[in-house]
Amino acid sequence: MSFPQVRPRRLRTSAPMRRLVAETRIHPAQLVLPMFVKEGLTEPRPIASMPGVVQHSRDSLRKAVVEAVQAGVGGLMLFGVPTSKDEVGSGGCDPDGILNVALRDVIAEVGDATVVMSDLCLDEFTSHGHCGVLAPDGSVDNDATLAVYGDMAVAQARAGAHMLGTSGMMDGxxxxxxxxxxxxxxxxxxxxxxTAKYASTFFGPFRQAVESSLQGDRMTYQQDGANGREAIRETLLDLAEGADIVMVKPALPYLDVISDVRAAVDVPVAAYQISGEYSMIEVAAANGLIDRERAILETLTSIRRAGADIVLTYWAVEAAGLVSRR
Known part of the structure; x- marks a missing residue:
């Protein structure tokens, strides 16, 4: 048989060759580590549904953020888990609430050595588990929630947060x-x-991590998984309102949406590799079904290839080490 002169396999012959021509790369600075801190803990508590992830005590959080900074990750996203909740999520605005206390701890420990981010949502703090305050009929009151978000934002900024993650999916x-x-x-x-946070089943393990009180679902405010064009509309609205970075969440089931958002905007695009994505790989690897480290890098590469400039992932510290050794 005669073969053409062009043989694409020539550029796959060795690891150094593949690295040389790689179109997509992962750098530790592009990774953000989500972290949970639980009020009242004296030592870290494993999260059963997320192997390898813990609810931190304040002390263990301080140590973990130093390790993350030393690994070179680009940022930290903090989630607070309070011991008590109420109907309006007042712990989220309380300067002495666990999330705001943890922000001050982290800033005192690492200062400006990384980007310290905070989740700006009420679901961890409300007794009903929804991301906003409720109207008398039990629905989530969009505009009343916005006022609380404003107070929560100021509290987090005063605690030292560099960046706020508006995750409630309220209009405006x-x-x-x-x-x-x-x-x-x-x-x-x-x-x-x-910007495009979908009402996904893959949030399941996260709800255990934050001890969510949710009954029912969030279909009336999180985005419908059937809709892609709607994500562009949400993105343009957020940018018009002053967003600095836009994000798609989850990541793997919505790679097409990440790609479409990337094509539509000129600001950084983030994606969140969420708890269910993480846990599926961990469980499959623990049962010998897949190579764990290869799966971590393959999925992160796919998210970057789709167009995400920044990836929030529970493997951020480990992945930083993996990519530095490649």
Missing amino acids: QVGAVRTALDNEGFQDVSILAY
Whole structure:
């Protein structure tokens, strides 16, 4: 048989050759580590549904953030788990609430050595588990929630957060938070908008991690998984309201949406490799079904290839080590 002169396999002949021509790369600075801190703990508590991930005590959180910074990760996203909740999620606005205390701890430990981010949502703090306050009929009251988000944003900024993750999927949330921050002199605090956050079954392990009280679902405010074009509409609205970075969540089931958002905007695009994505791989690897480290790198590469500039992943520290050894 005669073969053409062009043989693509020539560029796959060795690991150094493959590295040389790789179109997509992962750098530790592009990775953000989500972290949970639980009020009242004296030592870290494993999360059963997320092997290898823990609810931190304040002390273990301090140690873990130093390790993350030393690994070179680009940022840390903090989630607070309070011991008590109420109907309006008042712990989220309380300067002495666990999330705001943890932010001050982290800033005191690592300062500006990394980007310290905080989740700006009420679901961890409400007794009903929804991301906003409820109207008398039990629905989530969008506009009443915006006022609380503004107060929560200012509390987190005062605690030292560099970037706020608006994750509640309320209409107008970015604008409400931007206005509240600017009115209090926090013009330099940036907003990571959870722009296309889908009502996904893959959030399941996360809800155990934050001890969610949710009954029912969030279909009336999180995005419908059948809709892709709607994500572009949400993205453009968030940018008009002042978002600095836009994000798609989950990542793997919505790679097409990441790609479409990347093509539509000129700001950084983030993606969140969420708890269910993480746990599926961990469980499959523990049962000998897949190579764990290869699966970590393959999935992260696919998210980057789709167009994400930043990836939130529970493997951020480990992946930083893996890519540095490649």
